Amino acid sequence: MTSVIFMGTPEFSVPILKGLVANDYEIKGVVTQPDKKVGRKQTLTKTPVKVAAESLGLPIFQPVKLSRSPEVEELIQMHADLIVTAAYGQFLPTKFLNSVKIAAINVHGSLLPKYRGGAPIQYSLINGDTETGITIMEMVKEMDAGDIYAQEAIKIADNDTTGSIFAKLSIVGRDLLLQTLPQIIADPSKKTPQDASKVVFSPNISKAQEEIKLTMTATQANNLIRGLNPDPGAYILVDGKRLKVWQAAVSSTTTDLPAGSLVANNNCFAISMAKKTVLELKEIQPAGKKRMDVKSFLNGQGGKFKVGDQIAK
Template identity: 30%
Template sequence: MKALSIVFAGTPEFSVPALEALLDSRHQVVAVYTQPDRPAGRGRRLAMSPVKQCALRHGLPVEQPGSLRDPAAVQDLARRAADLMVVAAYGLILPPAVLALPRLGCVNIHASLLPRWRGAAPIQRAILAGDQVSGVTIMQMDAGLDTGPMLLERRCPIELRDTAATLHDRLAALGADAIVQAVDALAIGTAQARPQPETDVTYAAKLRKEEALIDWSVSACQIDRQVRAFNPWPIAETRWEGRQLRIWEAYCEDVPTMTGAMGGTMAVPGRVMAADAMGLRVATGRGMLRVTQVQIAGRKVQPAADFVNAYRLEGVVLGT
């Protein structure tokens, strides 16, 4: 098998396993493209992306153009004369001039089973929607938004307690394995691209921080999915005595919520029906939500059982 020369483009932690897998393969990564260093942390100091850190550990050339529409960036990429460009959560748009440069084109590792969840946040949107299965798709890139023909798919169940963080890690590992298989097939000429179905297309819009605010009038199961989908960012939250209360972990108790008296307290959505060693039991539009990990603004995450030892919560209506 002929070894391919590859330019790798990626930025976040999701991309790192794929880069490392390619470095362990017979193929040669000739350069790494990643987004420019960004301010991070309380000190707002410039921080390198996880991909840049990985590339530097391996002594790889790193390029960080602000845009690939810059003619100088395109010329630099052309000088690499790569057979293939592998993209994994890079975060910059590849214009047609870049897509046409590598001999075998550009392929992308996308964290969904296309055409479901094209776009920026496929992992979180899959959990929010209650999907039972996810996966990765290796696709040949074109000028559209995740619309190119598919080279390879790998499926992965979404477990009942999966968060965006746990599903992210499994899909990153799955994508790393799949990209090596796809690149090997491209190298020997056996890769067969097939068009995406034109039906059942969904779009995974970028997450907005406002989506983290809990609406207690919806079902406990919907809120449970919201809590899991927004962990580790932006973290589902509610209001408590005018303060931000983040909910890091919760699960639904699928029992009817009475709108009348329950233990002498009205079970209106958001009301804390019990606060004990098991955490907070909160009424919703349907069912009860058991909250097990919380965080007050400016404090560390703590078990809800510890939180209720410090504050009187029973009977309080959250979200007000």
């Protein structure tokens, strides 16, 4: 039986871990990020991978920092056949990568060399790409720079968000990994180097990137909203306050009103954007409140916003 150390953290990783178990790979250990406090009540919450590993009765490791931790030394001594990572969230020490007998493999959520880094799915949506995919790759010291074992592309639909793409790619990643592992085990040298001239990076999303700016067209703003849904969410400043936007649409109409003006407010909260485009807000979340549809939001405003008003900054 081929032994595996599995490393992952979010929901994306869970089908991949379960697929390995269901296909009789021996999971020597599951490494995931530490439990963290979540929400207003700061409830200590397990990662989705930890929950899955507990249900499967697998050994769990949660070092705050893997490098130089007692846990990494224990993992090295396992001398597993494979390391399989899927959205783990930390760099892996070279001595750990080199400790396995066959290969250290990553299930990466992009078509490398495009979108190396921690937010490949988010950037594919923010940039308006029409496809994304999964890369099964060798792990090396440099981030996402390893040779490629296999790739599979999927189309990005107009209504896709980062959440929906994560869900789709977790299944694609599981199936492609299980399909590719036998050939890796048989001949780990059979792989293709990445084209360094086509590398694009996708660093983690910054706080500054969360703001919908009036210099954006409606399409650019809508892509940002889709890319930051479900986390952390994009916001626009309306009446000087942050208004998170969870769902929007690009209007087929144009306007001569300055960017940031209210174009319509009759069961449709539409704001003018750059280049005369119009963004229709569908699902929003005022600061300190729950998500709501636009109709519920407008009902609570008492006619405060008038068509033509400069409401966004």
